[in-house]
Amino acid sequence: MSNSLERLIQLSSRRYGVEATTLKSEDDVFEKLGIDSFQAVELMSELEMEFDIEIPDYELQGVRTFGQLAAAIDKRR
């Protein structure tokens, strides 16, 4: 598991109260965490601050899984 994916899963687990061991790379982030559109916006800010990066929204088009999101984060690190 990549460092970004691991940190992403730990942050998601902490923030949304979902057991980290149940979160897999291929899982849909939004479905698995049960978050709405407003929480999705908040999650973006939290990720940017956690990784000290900026992720333009258009780079998240089509991103659904933890693995895809970790890859998008890595592109900006």
Added chain:
Amino acid sequence: MPLSWTRNGEVVELALGREPCNEIGLEMLGELERFLGELDVENTAALVIHSTVRGGFSAGANLRELYEGLVSRPVGEQAPEIADFIDRIHVVMDTLDMLPMTTIGVVHGVCFGGGFELALTCDVLVAERSARFCFPELRLGILPGFGGIPRLRRDVSNAVVRDLLLTGRSINAKKAIACGLVSQMVAPGEGLTAARAVATQATKFDRDALATTKRFMKPLPRADLDLEKQHFLRLAAKPALREALHKFVNSDDLRPYLP
């Protein structure tokens, strides 16, 4: 009620409380007008604008209402109603912008489009760490129409304005601080407390000195506001807006603001 306000001495707090996220349509516009009509300007040193809904400060214009208005009439016949709305919201935004008191906006979560434009009327913006700012208008075939562009340009560099407008991307509170859009960032849930402290400062100052300083430092960009209105009305009359709104209101995407 979408809006409620309370007074504590010389400080007034305006709470935006329309679910789901303070969409600005005819109801909100009417309430803002009513608030400004009732505000005792002479006896107010500070105004705090904050949101009581979970999603954020404001998601912007009420796009469903705009879409329903557009599709209920033949193409080309909606212009007078849109122009009337734009004229009224400009009066509200300009009035808020120029109030002779310190105005403080407290932003958490979503602060998009027309909501961002409302926030930009404030003298001091306090952002909680969750705050996120965005102008997604180009995705709808329009540009911000509530006076947002001249106000944003008043505060931040043209390069950042272009990046925000021409990409439609959103930025977090840390970036907002870095580019000069926001001057204070606080922990989640601490925004109102920080804003009240700013408001208390205003009550200590000579009112003429406060109002004069504000007028001097924050002139209304009149010519650009008028120009933005013209550009908006021209673009809003085109079919692209109706098509984009159709897609938006029928989307079940969690992130419908993405292009």
